[in-house]
Amino acid sequence: MIHATTMARLYFKMLGRGDFVPNSYTYVPLLGCCAKMGCAGTGKKCHGQAVKNGVEGVLPVQNSLIHMYGSCGVVEIARMLFDEMQQRDSVVGDLVSARNIFVKMPEKNVAAYNILIVGYVKGGNPGAGLKLFRNMMSKGVRASSRTMVGAVMACGRSARLKDGKSVHGFLIKNFLESNILIDTALIDMYSRCKRVDVACKLFGRIEVKNPVCWNTMILGHCIHGNPTDGIKLFEDTLGRLRSGNSGKKKRKKRKRKGLVMVERRDVFPDEVTFVGILCACARAGLLEEGRNYFSKMTSSFGIKPNFTHYWCMANLLSEAGVVQEAEEILRCMPQDDDMLSSYHHRTVAVGERIAQSLIEKDPQNFSYYQLLLNVYAVAGQWEDVVRLKDVMKKKKIGRIPQCGLIDLNDIVHRLRVSDIWQEEMQIAQGSN
Template sequence: MGFKPNSFTFPPLVSSCAKAGFSKLGQKCHGQAIKNGVDFVLPVENSLIHFYACCGLVDFSRKVFVEMSLRDLVSWNSIVDGYAKVGELGIAHKLFDEMPQRNVISWNVMITGYLNSGNPGCSLKLFRRMMKMGLRGSDTTMVSVLTACGRSSRLKEGRSVHGSLIRTSLCSRLIIDTALIDMYSKCRRVGVANLVFDRTSVTNLICWNAMILGHCLHGNPEDGLNLYTKMVDTACSRDGEKSLDERQELRPDEVTFVGVLCACARRGLLVEGRNYFSQMSELFSIKPSFAHYWCMANLFAGVGQVQEALEIIRSMPVNEDVSLESLLWARLLGSCRFEGNVNLGEEIADAFN
């Protein structure tokens, strides 16, 4: 007896394609849904809108959405999210305003969309509008809002959000505490960020990185390096206080070393910077990225070794995290920065803008 797919078959299949980014396979699933006569079933249509949006094919999402005979909240949220994901915030906001009803996910989609497009001010404006309507945000809402406050250096608003989190007892969650650490650090209140970190009962690598980067980029670099050492000691210790999984979770990653190398560059710690750069690959098996090479170049230039800085920029390998074209531009910009050709550097920067 043959198996015949039905309307329950396709939503999980299409969602899996969306999660994995398998656009061609997802389109084949769409074709099979049409062939089996279930392409106009609401859950199938919603999964298709989400799938095409995740693959950046928002025109296909719109086509499915427009042809729907019945739409629900999931349909609206999916199409708004699709346009937000590709940076079409004007269309996304228009659709958001047209929604017959909204939930917290609807607001999160727009708040996060503006944040990811580099417009934290609009994210905060939407959040204020949400609060005036008496709606309560989720953890995702609060993390996005705190991130927006940090990126736009709105300390007063960040403090206000922190106060509301304390009043609603949401402040003790790791994801919220990490966002608070990041926000206070970027607003140059690293001491307050450190208080939040010290009071966090359960931490993970993301939380440690937020505090390390806070010290290294916005506070006292030595405090960041000391915290890095403490984290490595914790990860490598065998005193039984932490499980093997917990220790492995605290192994430094690429982000950790961006902060550490920036700290060395800020303080001109050439010997230490070289040692940390070696630790990345030799001790922790981390392949240096463009950001790490750029930090090292700044470190060498900062202590007067301009030729060595230029050599680092020129010898950066091409890998998956940076295209050849971007690498060539970086080398040219590096030459301008480290050789003092400010005018040419400004012309290149203007060309990018």
């Protein structure tokens, strides 16, 4: 492996020749090498160069700087850089580095615990987040509202009803007053744990509900409970907001092209709402209603459908037996949407990973191959479809399926909806 000082010397030599223009990609491997070798001095020089070239604010560079300083034991600077970040990705460099920074902190305050708990939840390891919360409680660190939201989210993400009830009990005993963020997290947790009835009771007790709260309860019904209840709540919510009766306290509202404005920055319904509504229509077999809602997204509410909405519509059409139309809607999706690409690649990649994992556990299960074929078909990866069908023929795995889209519903439910809800929660919480 090239030593950090050698790599840095090469960098400065190239810089001195005048034919080398460094960018954000230059500093990520440089800082990574410094982190592995524990060279804080060289890392600081690279940090200075990143500032000089105006790339210190680029997310991968920020993550690499935090990782480097944390690995070199300069925890104070790592923490300072993290606090100054305007945007934080789900890994913050990587969870191992974040954990190393945390372990080396001489004093661990509530903010440090909060960062790592939320990092574990976002990084797909809610169990570790819950374990860290218990550790925090055993150390006597006083939890904040953000801590409790993270703990409740960890229970919901891992569908641990018993732990969720325990955290809820802790809330009742130790927090004199609840708030909209904690209540919304509890509604989501109970919904994910298939106790939508409890979520409904909590929802009914909230006097003033914000759009994130409405969305969470609507999606709770649509995805985890009775889908028609979710659609009814959606329609009731629109009626209440338009009449200004969203709670005991009156809130200012104004209309714009069919949108219902609640406060200054909140809009209802939004793209999250319609993911739930379209999923509900698919679950309940409401073909015409689904088509109507899909159309109204743009015509009445000014919401541009993204990949997830098209995918949900394809599921609805497929389940209703209109397979040709399902294929057509996917084939005709607009390709100029920046968000479309990220949704597409992330959802397909995770869906492929899930299906392949299931096949490894049970190589003769026909439905798992069906699921993987669905993923490839929606992605337009027809070479993979042909390849997988050949594999199935050789292994004599049942009949060769026609790549229907029914099983993709579960992928959309488990991945995209939860990500959107968490992003909204973070926006609502701000930087606290």
